[in-house]
Amino acid sequence: METVINMEALINMVLLTLLALITLGIIRVRNLFAVVVLTGAYSFLMASVMIVLDAVDVAMTEASVGAGISTVLALSALYLTKTEEAPPRYTAALPLFVVIGTGAVLIYGTYGLPHFGMADTPMNTGVGADYLARNYQETGVPNVVTSVLASYRGFDTLGETTVIFTAGIGVLLLLKRFRQEG
Amino acid sequence: MMFAVAILAVLAALALAVVRALAGPTAFDRLLAVNSIGTSAIMLLALFGFLTDRPEFLDIGITYVLLNMIGTLAVLKFFRYGALGHAQDPERDEALR
CATH class of the missing domain: 1.20.120.1200 (NADH-ubiquinone/plastoquinone oxidoreductase chain 6, subunit NuoJ)
Structure with missing residues (x-):
């Protein structure tokens, strides 16, 4: 290690x-x-x-x-x-x-940041354990990360998906060949 | 250990590609260098996944390959037609040939 x-x-x-x-x-x-x-x-x-x-x-x-x-x-x-x-x-x-x-x-x-990997930071003592304990009863999704992304943080994920969708449109525009008009 | 050595080799290749991207006299030198930087980064990603026992990084690598290709295609298309998503002009095509 x-x-x-x-x-x-x-x-x-x-x-x-x-x-x-x-x-x-x-x-x-x-x-x-x-x-x-x-x-x-x-x-x-x-x-x-x-x-x-x-x-x-x-x-x-x-x-x-x-x-x-x-x-x-x-x-x-x-x-x-x-x-x-x-x-x-x-x-x-x-x-x-x-x-x-x-x-x-x-x-x-x-x-001012806590040291890397410290156990008593707000990240590790705050809501994290709460999510781990509650996510299955509340969302029914076994994967905690998926439940946070798709349920608790659904709107954020919607925004991210919009970004990816825009990227997809860009790629399509790039690969498409336009015909000359008229 | 083997993966560590391979990563070192890829890092060396990456450094050489960066040197070419910075020095490259023509834009094509830079373009090819950036393309190989992308490829080396994908190699690094795959090797790092195996080094840390997460071989599923390979899937991310495949996505990177696609992005790398799209980027190079975009730049080359810009070179050829002077614009992206432009109408194909047969006369200009002929002149460039």
């Missing part, structure tokens, strides 16, 4: 380093087409990080929205503009300051 945990940390470190490299590349590259392509690579690596962190559903969303639909939408937008990025009109000082400030606040915020 020890090697598995070390392996996870190693994979995460490598993937996050590659993500940082790709981000720097996206900032430096001036060709917007290359930026779209690199963003797709970013999404795929991010999805891998999510999977290693055991958030498979988030990874799925990241891959379908980030690498799939975002690429298509960005390409459609690119059709309406030029493919080369215009030289910046203002200096980057203020945006840089805002971004670094936000990042610092977020990192400061992580110090």
Whole structure:
């Protein structure tokens, strides 16, 4: 088990380093087409990080929205503009300051989070046990995760399904060949 | 152990693909690199599933393969026709050939 945990940390470190490299590349590259392509690579690596962190559903969303639909939408937008990025009109000082400030606040915020896997966090002491005890009588679904997703959190799941449906429409539009009119 | 070594190898391949995606002189280099990044990520996903005794990750891998293909198709179609979901223009097709 020890090697598995070390392996996870190693994979995460490598993937996050590659993500940082790709981000720097996206900032430096001036060709917007290359930026779209690199963003797709970013999404795929991010999805891998999510999977290693055991958030498979988030990874799925990241891959379908980030690498799939975002690429298509960005390409459609690119059709309406030029493919080369215009030289910046203002200096980057203020945006840089805002971004670094936000990042610092977020990192400061992580110090308030409970440690990973602690037993006495609100997540593990609150409603979780309650759901485990009640879900079968209330919903009749043996799988707790399914009962939460489809019953207790039904509207949220409806929203997610809408997102996936939209993605499906995008794929259909992409694969369809339109006839010329007239 | 075997899966761990395989994961290391895939990570190395991933890093090389990222280097090509960043350096790639033409857009096609980047496109192919991103395609192989996607493939390596799927390999990583499958291997990680077996490493942590959850082989059902393979199903997710199949979905990723489909997404990867759709993304590449979209980009290539954009290259060919200059737009997505555009009417097929036989004359332009001929000119490109």
